Amino acid sequence: MTEQREAVICELVSELESRFPYAAALISSGGGLRITDSGREQQATEASPTRGIVFTVYDGATFNEFATTETAPDALASATRRWASGLRRRDGPPLTFGGHATIAGRDRRDFATPMAADPASVPLPQKLALVRDIQRRASALDPRIVQARAQYAESSGVAEYIGRGRWLRQRLSGIVVGLYVATQAEGESRFNFFALGGAGGYELAQISDDQLQATVETAVRLLDAKRIEPGLYDTVTDPSVSGVIAHECFGHGVEMDLFPKGRARAARFVGQRVAAPGVDMYDDPGLPGAFGSYFFDDEGELARPTQILRDGVLVQPISDFASTTYGAGVHTANGRRQDYSRKAYARMSNTYFAPGTVAPADMIAEVERGVYLRSATSGMEDPMGWGIQVSALYGEEIRDGALTGRLYTQVGVSGYVPDLLQSITAIGSDLALSAGACGKGHKEMISVATGGPHLRMKARLG
Amino acid sequence: MPHDETYDHLAATASRLASAAGAMPGVDAWQTLATRRDEAHVYLIGEDIEEARRTVAGESAEVTLHNLHAPHAPTGEQSGAALGSTTLTLLAEDQGDPVRLSARLREGALMASLTDNQPYTLPGAPASGFPVVACEDIGLNVSLVAAADQLGARLRAAVRMAPGVRLGSAEIYAGRAQHTLTNSQGLTASKRETTAFLDLALIAGEGDATAEFHAELRRRRLSDLHVERVIAAYGAYALHALHATPPDAWEGPVIVSGEAAAHLFNPPTTGDTPFVAHASAESAYRRLSKFQVGELVTPEEPRGDRLTLVSDALRPYGVRTAPFDRDGVPARAVTLIADGVFRQPWANARYAQYLGVAATGEIGNLTVSCGATPLERLRSVEHGPLYEIVAFSWFHPDPVTGDFSAEIRLGYLHDRSGVRPIKGGSLVGNLLAAFGDARFSAEPFSDGVYYGPAAIRFATLTITGG
Numbered sequence: 010m011t012e013q014r015e016a017v018i019c020e021l022v023s024e025l026e027s028r029f030p031y032a033a034a035l036i037s038s039g040g041g042l043r044i045t046d047s048g049r050e051q052q053a054t055e056a057s058p059t060r061g062i063v064f065t066v067y068d069g070a071t072f073n074e075f076a077t078t079e080t081a082p083d084a085l086a087s088a089t090r091r092w093a094s095g096l097r098r099r100d101g102p103p104l105t106f107g108g109h110a111t112i113a114g115r116d117r118r119d120f121a122t123p124m125a126a127d128p129a130s131v132p133l134p135q136k137l138a139l140v141r142d143i144q145r146r147a148s149a150l151d152p153r154i155v156q157a158r159a160q161y162a163e164s165s166g167v168a169e170y171i172g173r174g175r176w177l178r179q180r181l182s183g184i185v186v187g188l189y190v191a192t193q194a195e196g197e198s199r200f201n202f203f204a205l206g207g208a209g210g211y212e213l214a215q216i217s218d219d220q221l222q223a224t225v226e227t228a229v230r231l232l233d234a235k236r237i238e239p240g241l242y243d244t245v246t247d248p249s250v251s252g253v254i255a256h257e258c259f260g261h262g263v264e265m266d267l268f269p270k271g272r273a274r275a276a277r278f279v280g281q282r283v284a285a286p287g288v289d290m291y292d293d294p295g296l297p298g299a300f301g302s303y304f305f306d307d308e309g310e311l312a313r314p315t316q317i318l319r320d321g322v323l324v325q326p327i328s329d330f331a332s333t334t335y336g337a338g339v340h341t342a343n344g345r346r347q348d349y350s351r352k353a354y355a356r357m358s359n360t361y362f363a364p365g366t367v368a369p370a371d372m373i374a375e376v377e378r379g380v381y382l383r384s385a386t387s388g389m390e391d392p393m394g395w396g397i398q399v400s401a402l403y404g405e406e407i408r409d410g411a412l413t414g415r416l417y418t419q420v421g422v423s424g425y426v427p428d429l430l431q432s433i434t435a436i437g438s439d440l441a442l443s444a445g446a447c448g449k450g451h452k453e454m455i456s457v458a459t460g461g462p463h464l465r466m467k468a469r470l471g
Numbered sequence: 472m473p474h475d476e477t478y479d480h481l482a483a484t485a486s487r488l489a490s491a492a493g494a495m496p497g498v499d500a501w502q503t504l505a506t507r508r509d510e511a512h513v514y515l516i517g518e519d520i521e522e523a524r525r526t527v528a529g530e531s532a533e534v535t536l537h538n539l540h541a542p543h544a545p546t547g548e549q550s551g552a553a554l555g556s557t558t559l560t561l562l563a564e565d566q567g568d569p570v571r572l573s574a575r576l577r578e579g580a581l582m583a584s585l586t587d588n589q590p591y592t593l594p595g596a597p598a599s600g601f602p603v604v605a606c607e608d609i610g611l612n613v614s615l616v617a618a619a620d621q622l623g624a625r626l627r628a629a630v631r632m633a634p635g636v637r638l639g640s641a642e643i644y645a646g647r648a649q650h651t652l653t654n655s656q657g658l659t660a661s662k663r664e665t666t667a668f669l670d671l672a673l674i675a676g677e678g679d680a681t682a683e684f685h686a687e688l689r690r691r692r693l694s695d696l697h698v699e700r701v702i703a704a705y706g707a708y709a710l711h712a713l714h715a716t717p718p719d720a721w722e723g724p725v726i727v728s729g730e731a732a733a734h735l736f737n738p739p740t741t742g743d744t745p746f747v748a749h750a751s752a753e754s755a756y757r758r759l760s761k762f763q764v765g766e767l768v769t770p771e772e773p774r775g776d777r778l779t780l781v782s783d784a785l786r787p788y789g790v791r792t793a794p795f796d797r798d799g800v801p802a803r804a805v806t807l808i809a810d811g812v813f814r815q816p817w818a819n820a821r822y823a824q825y826l827g828v829a830a831t832g833e834i835g836n837l838t839v840s841c842g843a844t845p846l847e848r849l850r851s852v853e854h855g856p857l858y859e860i861v862a863f864s865w866f867h868p869d870p871v872t873g874d875f876s877a878e879i880r881l882g883y884l885h886d887r888s889g890v891r892p893i894k895g896g897s898l899v900g901n902l903l904a905a906f907g908d909a910r911f912s913a914e915p916f917s918d919g920v921y922y923g924p925a926a927i928r929f930a931t932l933t934i935t936g937g
Binding site: 038047049050051052053054055057058060061070071072073074075076077078079080081088092133134137141155156191193197198199200236239240267269270271272274277331335350352386387389391393394396397398400418419420421423424425448450451452469470471 | 510512514516517520521522523524525526527528529530531533544555556557558559560562563564581582583585586587588589637639640670672674678679681682683685687712720739740756757758759761864865867869871872874875876877878880894895896897899901933934935936937
């Protein structure tokens with residue numbers, strides 16, 4: 010940011026702070042690079058960069074925002090003042106952040122994602138060669154492959170928050186590498202995918218031969234997969250499925266912006282048992298290396314973990330500024346925006362079940378007849394009704410404590426959230442998180458991670 | 472296209488970028504897209520609280536650069552030159568500084584030179600021009616904030632008239648955008664569009680006995696949101712959800728109606744459902760399509776109504792209505808599937824040339840031909856009970872296989888004793904196979920993209936018990 014623009018933004022925030030209980034500016038930019046190679050097609054293109062400023066004013070009753078891409082200092086100042094001239098101080102709920110500190114204090118802090126190799130320092134041909142190599146290695150593994158598409162995506166974002174006595178700056182970096190494999194035989198088509206990702210640098214960009222081999226083998230094995238007979242099953246979930254269950258059940262379910270709207274059943278269950286004893290769950294934006302990590306949220310709240318479930322009891326929802334203002338609750342570091350042009354909501358970061366003590370193999374060994382559910386593909390929340398929809402790419406039959414090799418394709422989990430979580434009978438000793446994207450309903454997409462250990466539960470599958 | 476300040480400004484941006492791209496060594500073809508967006512957002516909590524209001528104004532410019540070169544790794548398929556392409560989004564500071572703009576374009580040209588694809592040619596200006604289409608609400612050409620406020624007031628009034636329900640929350644977006652597209656084939660085109668969006672949650676009941684109905688509606692015009700009608704219908708759904716019980720396990724006839732029927736073709740998030748995915752030239756080029764021109768799209772000869780699906784970018788005020796697509800291909804209506812038989816793929820400029828088929832433009836609004844059976848007849852329980860699904864949590868089928876498993880957010884059991892609301896469990900099946908035995912209602916429904924039967928009765932689908 011130029012010194013002149015910095016001075017103008019600082020002056021504008023100060024002016025607004027003198028008129029209203031709260032004012033702040035968030036300057037954010039995001040971008041990245043995406044490379045794909047399917048053998049027949051190659052693409053290397055920027056992830057559409059965004060850059061904008063959003064000014065926020067709490068007038069005493071309503072949060073007002075002006076978001077713009079304008080960067081010229083004079084034009085920015087006049088547009089912001091024109092917008093602010095229409096605002097009036099009003100009476101309403103008091104703010105909960107504990108004081109009306111102004112930016113005069115200027116508590117300046119800078120943060121950056123730790124990384125061994127800055128992706129910006131790696132030449133593009135080297136990245137292209139990496140993707141080509143993954144594509145070539147994978148496509149050579151089986152003649153039934155009709156498409157092996159390798160992907161590399163790097164994301165970078167810079168955010169500056171000015172308000173509440175703070176001037177915070179963070180530079181975030183994330184990498185995802187992945188492989189999508191489509192197979193065909195005798196009129197059947199199936200696919201499988203594998204992705205690795207996290208917060209960090211180019212050092213994360215690697216897929217081993219074993220991982221490629223396993224991805225292709227499963228895509229081929231899925232050609233013989235059938236749909237599962239709907240019913241209630243003893244189910245072991247892999248960390249990706251466990252993570253999506255955590256995310257949909259008591260991630261979205263405890264987003265506190267829904268509480269004052271009367272849209273979250275969890276509002277009436279704080280302090281009550283909602284899962285089996287021993288089940289702990291967290292949302293932690295400060296988790297090193299996780300894809301949903303940040304140092305402060307889009308409302309200037311410094312990242313810290315929130316324990317959502319403790320020993321099966323709902324102890325703390327996640328919140329943003331507005332939800333604590335209208336609903337009076339603990340402010341956590343979860344106020345997040347899709348980008349400068351969208352509102353902040355209470356959103357997840359890295360959401361996961363904490364590991365337990367049972368080895369995953371032992372979990373399967375104790376199932377007489379059930380399903381090992383793997384590779385989560387999607388999920389949907391129902392914060393009011395506490396229904397759940399989680400989809401897995403496939404499940405594998407368990408008989409007499411062993412996997413039989415029989416696969417079921419496109420397996421959905423549905424049910425009532427407390428029934429599902431209270432049916433958990435074993436918590437794995439492992440822990441893995443997957444990079445993903447999350448919407449609020451069907452919009453407001455942000456980067457998150459979900460995960461956990463293997464879990465054993467009773468689940469309705471179909 | 473009326474000449475206004477925004478038009479002139481975007482045209483100047485496009486012209487500046489075009490000159491820079493055309494002069495850049497290593498750029499064999501280019502396209503620019505300059506966009507201006509303005510939006511007003513109003514967020515409501517319940518009856519009383521205006522949580523937030525936002526004003527958004529922004530400009531963006533994209534430049535796509537193409538480079539022809541000798542293939543880096545020649546394959547058996549590719550002879551001659553290879554084409555590489557990349558798209559840059561240029562921020563204001565990139566555009567305003569010639570040195571910086573030049574550096575960004577040079578970087579893009581280098582990026583394009585490193586990838587190998589089959590060459591294709593950008594579309595030129597169409598001889599007969601672009602079609603005149605309706606995709607603009609003149610009511611949104613004045614004050615977006617006032618328009619959003621008025622909709623909020625109508626919404627609250629409508630909720631007050633709805634018995635037994637209250638507003639949980641609402642998000643109202645009113646927006647307009649203007650785009651100017653140019654390319655190295657001499658094409659120059661502009662379009663304006665408006666958007667009206669409503670995210671709505673209605674709540675019925677109190678305390679532990681509470682249920683909601685949530686929906687996201689996107690249209691071109693505010694009036695097409697039909698607020699009063701929507702509140703009445705969704706209010707009834709919220710009340711029904713209050714008394715809904717889990718369904719029994721079921722294999723038999725299932726009706727999918729209203730927005731749930733629309734979601735079979737037009738999913739609520741990005742990504743295509745199987746009929747749209749398999750009907751694309753892109754899927755065919757990637758060898759992922761199961762459809763063959765002249766052959767059935769269902770695995771077996773249809774026993775019920777036969778599916779006819781049209782991609783229509785001309786439909787007045789459709790959400791995907793536009794005079795041209797991202798590449799400048801003129802809008803048109805194309806029959807993809809007629810009487811259950813695949814007729815032609817939808818194809819953007821690139822994949823049309825790859826396959827040697829007509830460029831239809833990107834997928835447009837989806838029109839499905841209605842049937843001859845009245846809705847009430849579809850719901851007849853003369854031959855036994857049936858389930859009707861009106862809302863899924865998220866209908867998200869596998870686009871390759873068509874397999875789906877979608878949680879039921881709200882539905883009904885129709886039997887001789889009457890109609891009982893249900894909630895929970897999942898509807899399970901294969902979409903391509905299901906259309907092999909289906910009946911379409913005579914009554915239509917539209918969600919802004921989909922226009923087709925208000926209800927589709929499938930002979931046999933599975934419901935996992937709740």
